[in-house]
Amino acid sequence: MYKYDTYDKQIVADRARQYRGQTERYIEGELSDNEFLPLRLQNGLYVQRFAPMLRIAVPYGMISSVQLRKISEISRRFDKGYAHISTRQNIQFNWPALESVPDILDALASVQMHAIQTSGNCIRSVTSDHFAGVAADELEDPRPWCEIIRQWSTLHPEFAYLPRKFKIAVNGATEDRAAVGVHDIGLTLVTNTEGDKGFRVQVGGGLGRTPIIGSVIREFLPRQHLLTYLEAILRVYNRYGRRDNKYKARIKILVKALSAETFAQKIEDEWQHVKDGQATLTHEEFERISTFFTPPEYDQNINSGVLEQQFAKHEAFAQWHQHNVTEHKIAGYSIVTVSLKATAQAPGDISAEQMDAIADLADNYSFGELRTTHLQNMVLADIRQDQLFEVWQKLNALDLASPNIGTLNDIICCPGGDFCSLANAKSIPVAEAIQRRFSDLDKLYDIGEISLNFSGCMNACGHHHVGHIGLLGVDKKGAEFYQIQLGGDASQNTALGKIIGRAFGRDDVPDVIEKLVDVYLTNRHQDERFIDTFNRIGIAPFKERAYAKAD
Amino acid sequence: MPKLIKNLSIVDDAFSIKQTPECPFPSSNVLVSLQEWKSHKNELSQQPQQVGVWLNSDEEPEELVDDIQSLQVIAINFPTFADGRGYSIARLLRERYGYTGELRAIGDVLRDQLFYMSRCGFDTFSVREDRDINDALEGLSDFSEVYQTSTEQPKPLFRRR
Numbered sequence: 263m264y265k266y267d268t269y270d271k272q273i274v275a276d277r278a279r280q281y282r283g284q285t286e287r288y289i290e291g292e293l294s295d296n297e298f299l300p301l302r303l304q305n306g307l308y309v310q311r312f313a314p315m316l317r318i319a320v321p322y323g324m325i326s327s328v329q330l331r332k333i334s335e336i337s338r339r340f341d342k343g344y345a346h347i348s349t350r351q352n353i354q355f356n357w358p359a360l361e362s363v364p365d366i367l368d369a370l371a372s373v374q375m376h377a378i379q380t381s382g383n384c385i386r387s388v389t390s391d392h393f394a395g396v397a398a399d400e401l402e403d404p405r406p407w408c409e410i411i412r413q414w415s416t417l418h419p420e421f422a423y424l425p426r427k428f429k430i431a432v433n434g435a436t437e438d439r440a441a442v443g444v445h446d447i448g449l450t451l452v453t454n455t456e457g458d459k460g461f462r463v464q465v466g467g468g469l470g471r472t473p474i475i476g477s478v479i480r481e482f483l484p485r486q487h488l489l490t491y492l493e494a495i496l497r498v499y500n501r502y503g504r505r506d507n508k509y510k511a512r513i514k515i516l517v518k519a520l521s522a523e524t525f526a527q528k529i530e531d532e533w534q535h536v537k538d539g540q541a542t543l544t545h546e547e548f549e550r551i552s553t554f555f556t557p558p559e560y561d562q563n564i565n566s567g568v569l570e571q572q573f574a575k576h577e578a579f580a581q582w583h584q585h586n587v588t589e590h591k592i593a594g595y596s597i598v599t600v601s602l603k604a605t606a607q608a609p610g611d612i613s614a615e616q617m618d619a620i621a622d623l624a625d626n627y628s629f630g631e632l633r634t635t636h637l638q639n640m641v642l643a644d645i646r647q648d649q650l651f652e653v654w655q656k657l658n659a660l661d662l663a664s665p666n667i668g669t670l671n672d673i674i675c676c677p678g679g680d681f682c683s684l685a686n687a688k689s690i691p692v693a694e695a696i697q698r699r700f701s702d703l704d705k706l707y708d709i710g711e712i713s714l715n716f717s718g719c720m721n722a723c724g725h726h727h728v729g730h731i732g733l734l735g736v737d738k739k740g741a742e743f744y745q746i747q748l749g750g751d752a753s754q755n756t757a758l759g760k761i762i763g764r765a766f767g768r769d770d771v772p773d774v775i776e777k778l779v780d781v782y783l784t785n786r787h788q789d790e791r792f793i794d795t796f797n798r799i800g801i802a803p804f805k806e807r808a809y810a811k812a813d
Numbered sequence: 814m815p816k817l818i819k820n821l822s823i824v825d826d827a828f829s830i831k832q833t834p835e836c837p838f839p840s841s842n843v844l845v846s847l848q849e850w851k852s853h854k855n856e857l858s859q860q861p862q863q864v865g866v867w868l869n870s871d872e873e874p875e876e877l878v879d880d881i882q883s884l885q886v887i888a889i890n891f892p893t894f895a896d897g898r899g900y901s902i903a904r905l906l907r908e909r910y911g912y913t914g915e916l917r918a919i920g921d922v923l924r925d926q927l928f929y930m931s932r933c934g935f936d937t938f939s940v941r942e943d944r945d946i947n948d949a950l951e952g953l954s955d956f957s958e959v960y961q962t963s964t965e966q967p968k969p970l971f972r973r974r
């Protein structure tokens with residue numbers, strides 16, 4: 263993964279020092295609440311229901327064992343001994359004191375981490391495929407590009423006070439695991455007919471109150487022009503995005519208001535001015551960044567033969583292997599997803615002990631690196647198949663091997679009403695109730711691949727619009743209710759879910775989910791996933807069942 | 814006399830701002846609105862005192878393209894510090910239209926924004942009155958290195974590494 267040189271270190275250290283000063287001036291009353299607000303937000307600090315929440319950047323989900331141990335240490339020293347993986351691959355602390363944030367930033371800087379632009383109306387920390395570099399279906403590794411974008415967007419002087427937040431995602435594989443269609447800018451690595459590499463550029467996707475799938479404004483952008491083209495998009499948005507209404511301020515509204523064609527033309531015009539300028543990427547820079555992502559020394563002679571015997575002997579291992587292990591591009595290796603979705607554990611939460619232990623696993627079995635996923639799990643990307651069994655045993659002992667990845671119990675869930683001051687309703691206990699309802703593994707596996715995404719309010723941090731089943735907390739005269747959507751899809755077939763009808767009370771949610779699943783089970787054709795059946799039979803049978811009077 | 818930060822030092826502000834065309838014309842140097850400039854350019858150019866133009870954040874720097882060579886002071890107003898349009902306007906004036914005169918930030922101009930402003934081509938800062946201008950001056954040296962190309966550092970870090 264990328265390693266800082268003296269320049270990167272300097273910039274992060276300068277920001278930590280600047281933030282310390284800003285915090286001091288705030289505490290001394292020299293900065294008003296209003297003035298401090300964007301400064302702390304641009305540094306990932308929210309003021310939440312009970313305490314501030316600090317969001318740490320994990321750029322495109324890459325984290326080393328050393329960094330993870332530091333996160334663990336910070337969580338013990340300054341928080342309550344755990345951390346939370348967010349739906350944008352970042353790490354959140356729920357209980358730090360505002361006064362201790364400068365010390366946390368210094369601790370982070372010591373391991374080349376920071377909280378720069380993890381919130382606020384600026385270019386946010388870039389996200390990508392959590393299987394980047396190891397996925398069997400990858401065309402090109404997106405991580406060098408993510409790092410190039412990270413550096414370009416970090417403390418960009420022109421785009422620090424945008425109309426609204428701005429999210430960029432990059433995908434380089436056949437399957438879109440980065441959900442590029444629902445980002446302000448979604449970049450897909452492509453090769454044109456001449457064999458040149460570049461990007462397909464989508465703009466104006468996003469969730470929130472007005473979910474929209476991004477429009478393709480350029481089918482092929484030669485890769486050396488990436489930064490000037492991004493600069494053109496951001497400049498047009500900065501100048502013309504709405505600032506009078508925060509609900510209409512995202513770039514998606516501007517793209518819609520102008521039409522994608524007109525918007526694309528505006529970008530083209532602006533780009534002609536900056537194209538070929540100094541920000542045009544050099545071959546040397548691309549090479550320099552790429553060397554940080556060259557494959558590790560893989561062993562070419564791994565004997566995977568033992569697996570079959572181990573499956574035969576240990577059913578639980580076989581189950582785990584089937585669900586939590588993904589094909590690696592190198593024969594003899596596998597990708598392991600560390601499940602942070604054990605029942606009764608808040609989705610995405612990980613304790614300090616677990617962090618230390620999987621940092622050790624990364625060192626011993628996976629070249630010292632890990633990833634965070636927007637599905638709120640973690641990944642050990644390079645596990646030898648002859649060591650899978652050992653790794654499974656160790657994960658199991660840590661309660662990190664729930665064999666539920668990709669199942670109904672692998673719920674994506676925002677912190678909701680237990681932590682977030684914007685929430686309409688709690689999410690974590692409801693997610694747990696659903697997990698308990700589907701605790702029978704045979705049933706869970708019979709239901710098969712399905713995604714359940716849960717947000718505590720329309721800000722959609724739980725990406726409920728793109729879950730096969732989406733749950734949204736709503737407030738009805740002070741009481742917590744839950745609206746259900748069906749048919750969302752975060753893959754390359756991006757689709758937004760449709761609301762099935764009026765919201766349900768908290769206690770009814772597991773029942774209703776079960777009814778919806780039953781409709782699928784009764785109607786599915788062989789091998790059809792929930793989403794396929796839904797797309798074939800439509801919403802009506804689901805609606806009917808969900809609201810049918812008990813007979 | 815009010816103070817300004819200009820080219821890294823604190824100096825007297827010799828200009829007053831004429832908010833609307835209806836405001837009386839001062840005897841000092843003056844900054845007039847874009848609208849006033851456009852409708853009275855000829856008279857204004859003949860005034861004995863120096864006349865500059867101030868732009869609001871929703872106005873287009875393109876409107877000043879013909880006057881770029883003759884104007885000596887252009888100011889960009891930040892209605893609130895969270896309105897970031899002025900950064901783009903500044904870069905366009907400097908980098909696209911080749912403006913070389915004084916470029917002044919006015920309005921809600923605070924210490925924590927000065928570094929970014931200076932990178933986008935502002936050289937003069939009219940810090941909000943209730944703030945200590947000496948303190949604000951320190952904001953200009955918050956960072957010792959930067960990644961991107963900008964007005965003040967046209968070469969991105971990757972061309973200098």
Ligand code: SF4
Nearest residue numbers: 676682685718719723
């Ligand atoms: S979706 Fe709403 S409740 Fe959930 S974390 Fe985001 S803002 Fe908070």
